[in-house]
Amino acid sequence: MRVNIDRDRCCSSGMCVMNVPEVFDQDDQDSLVRLRQTTFRPEQFDDLRLASQLCPGGAITVTEDESSGPTG
C-alpha cells in the first residue's frame, strides 16, 4: 500500500495523528501533515484506509498495490 499526502489540502485537524500516530505527525513549523514512515506493514492497512477516509481535507490518499489483494 502506498500513502500519498497533499500538504496543500491539510487543514491540521489532527485526525490522522489521533488515529494513527505511528504513521502521521504534524510539522512543528507549519502544522501540516508529515509521514513518519513510507513503507507499511499489512497490519497497518486498515488504519491507513481509516486515516484517508477521516481526513476532512482529503489530504491523504491510499493506493492499494496490485499484490495486496482487492482494492477498497
Added chain:
Amino acid sequence: MTSTPTTPAVRLPAPHSAGCLFNPPPAYTEAAAAGPLTRADLPGGESCWLATGYAEVRTVLSDRRFSADLRHPNFPFLVAGARELVTDNPAFLRLDDPEHARLRRMVTGDFLVKRVEAMRPAVQRIVDEALDGMTAGRTEADLVADFALPVPSLVICLLLGVPYEDREFFQDVSRTLLNSTSTVERLREAQDELLDYLRGLAARKRERPEDDILSRLATRDDLTPDEAAATGLLLLIAGHETTANMISLSTALLLDRPEQVARLADPAALPGAVEELLRLLTIVHTGVPRVALEDVELGGTTVRAGEGVIAMLSTANRDETVFGGADRPSTDELDLDRDARRHVAFGFGVHQCLGQPLARAELQIALATLFGRLPGLRPAVPRAELAFRTDSFIYGMRSLPVTW
C-alpha cells in the same frame, strides 16, 4: 428547483420533541428517513436544501463546489435578517480558501495534537480545582454553572489570553449570539460588544505581548486588528460553549444510563466512549449552512448553483449503515463500546473543528474525573424538570442540578 419534492419542506429550525430531549428535532429524523436530501424553509422565508444522509453531509462539507462564505448573496442564514450582520471581516469559519486557509493557519500551531497532549496536566488541574470548588461544604450543585462551564472557559482563557474575570461578560454575550430567538438588533449589539472587547484586549497585548494566542495574533504585521478580533471571537465562543454543553449533556445522559458509566473508568475505553457521546449528542443540532457555487449532483438530485444547503450533522451521525450493525444497539442509543470514530460531530471538510484535539482531551478528563470522584452522582431534580437549551445553535443544558 429541479425535482418534485415528495415530502413537505422542513421549517428551520425545527422544534425539539418534549419526550426525549437528547434527540435532534423529530422533523430532521423524519426527513432523514424519507431520503438524504429534502427541501427546507429558512426562517427568513427563503427555500434551501436539507442534507441528512451521512455521505451527502460529508460531500456538502468537503466538496469545494459548496461555499462557506456568508458574504455570498444566497448564503442560507438560520436567523431571519442575519445577513445584515455580515462584516467585512468574517471569521475564517465563514470564508473559503484561500482566505480561510490564510487565517486558520495562523492558529493551527496552538491546537496541534502534541501541543494539546502537553496541556493535559493543566486541564486535569483545572478539572480537579473546579470539582474541589463544586463539592466543598456542599451536597448539591448546578453542574453547568459550577463545573461544565468553568472548565472550558478557564482553558480557553488561558490559551487565548482572555482574563477569566471577564467571564460573566463573554459567557453572557456568547449565549446571546448563539440564541436562535435573538433579534437582529440584539445580535448586532452583542457582536459589536464582543468585537470591541477583543479589539481592546488585542491592542493592549500589542503593547505588552504575553505567551498566548491573542498576543501572537495582535503582534503579526500581516493581520489587521479587525481580523485578529474576528479570529479571537470565533476561538473564544467555540472554545467554551461547545465543550461546556458537551460536558453537561454527556453527564445528564450518563446519569440516565448508569450501567454504562463504568466504561469511563477504563483508560483504554475512555477515548472511544467520548467519540460515541460526540456522535450521539452532536450538539450542533441546527446544522451547518453552505451555498452551492456550481450545479452538483447530490443524493439523486441536482443542487443548482446559488442554492443553499444545510448539512445536518445529527442525522448523519445516526446513519445505521455507518454506525449500526446487527450486533449493536440502534444508532439512537448510547453504546460506549461502539466504533464511532467516523462521526461528523466536529463537521467535515477544511472547516472541521480546529480545537477538536483540545475538546477531546477536556471531555475525557472532565467526565472520567467527575464520575471517578463522585460515584454517587445523580440528578437533584426529576428527569422531566431538566432544562435543555432548545433555542440555541449549540444544543445543551441551561442547568443541571446534581447531588452525590
